[in-house]
Amino acid sequence: MTRGLLEFDLPAAVIKDLEAKIRTKKTSFGELVAVFDLDPKRDFRHADLRQIDFSNTDIRGFDFHGADLRGAMGSNVRWDDTTLLDGAEVSGSLFAHRIRQQELLNANDAVKAMFNRLRSEHWSRSIDWVAHNLKPSSKTRDQAVTVAAALFADADDQFLKSSLLFFISRGFDRRGDYRDFLIDTFNHSYEDKKMRRAVISAMRDFFSASPAVFEILKSEIARTSGEDQRQVLVAVGRSPLAGRDRDEVMYLVRRHAEPSNRRAYVGAVAGRIGSEYAFVMRDPWSRIPYDIEETVLELDVRRLASEWLRHSSTFSTEDLAWANSLSGERHVFDRILSIYDEMRTQGFTVTVEPLENLSWIT
């Protein structure tokens, strides 16, 4: 444990004032800045703002000089040249793509000229050019992806945007650049449900372990419903970051997830931990994952134990060796109970109701 180097006893009046502010139920960046009475011109310099959510905030005029903004994200965030970012760390953030794009366009007149030419021509010409120049065999892919991304940011037409997105997603040679492009697109697609869904889908499939993307996926739990929410929850549950942010994720799941989607989340988390966890965290009859709080009958657990012994070949080699080392259903039953205990650390509770007068088959 790290001990404190410096200890301060703040006056009671100061603590009372701080507590009054902290007690607010507000959660968004913009609302909290107002409640905490923070000064955009001074208070965010040199600040730790990693993975912060700027959603629905106008941060024009904010001074982030020297701040750590890695992984900062958001949707419908308004920022421009008056948002001061000198000396700030912005990799993997909503700022990274546009800053890099600007640098690349400024550094290469030919790229800039091509962008200006294409934007003045018919949109079909842009799609043809991008499709041709983003082929894997193209020698100018690096420059072409910069032009394509600039055209994408500039486009209003939904068909043009969707077509460009299709080619751009195959154009980035560096994963980080593609991730930053998606984070930027997410910020600017808050009104375009179709585009937003496409971006979330790509993020979910490729970048759920990225801190900024994980923050975006978490924020989507409250904003989505039905199948969209299910897919977001599965991605969150499968991400290795779900364990790190367990309390926050569980808060969001409890508050916003639909019942069937809660079960999908449980299934995803259990699957990430191991195949035997996924196997026992579901109803043995319907095969639907358990809810985050579930009461099951001892008979269900016995059925799982029986299936475990019969189907242990579906587990990994290590699990199989372990399963084979057990002498019978009773041992597997005990193992399942111990898994249920372990799952408490993930925020899930499985209560087993014992059955009277049932003896074990040996």
Place this chain on the structure above:
Amino acid sequence: MPAADLSAEAGASASYSRERSQSRVTDHVTKTHRVTALGGDRWQLQEPADKAVLDGTYIHSDPLCTFTAISGANRHGISAIVSVRQRDLNIVPNPDRMALIGRTKTRDKLIAILLAKAIHRHLEAEETYQGLVDVSVSRCETDD
């Protein structure tokens, strides 16, 4: 790439595939000084690892500078200020005195800024808070 490897690759498409992997280990040795003179009467204290917390004695009775009073000069003293960027501060409130109800990362980050500001004010810093907390100020003045 050796010639033998090229022939193996050429044969792969015709009759069989063969996987080949290479690994390379490169050691980077970075020397980091815990105390670095920045110039302009400024020193930087840091631990070598990225997330290490400053926890030690860094300038133990070593003179950072010496000064001599000159009769009739318009400067009669010096101030030594230890400033820490908010992003480098690890503020842990006493839970008995201040209950933190952080539910989201955004909320926790802004609470940390709020606390840094409060500490900066409490320490009666000369400058208005701008992301730097003056955790220690020492002043020394000559009689003339």
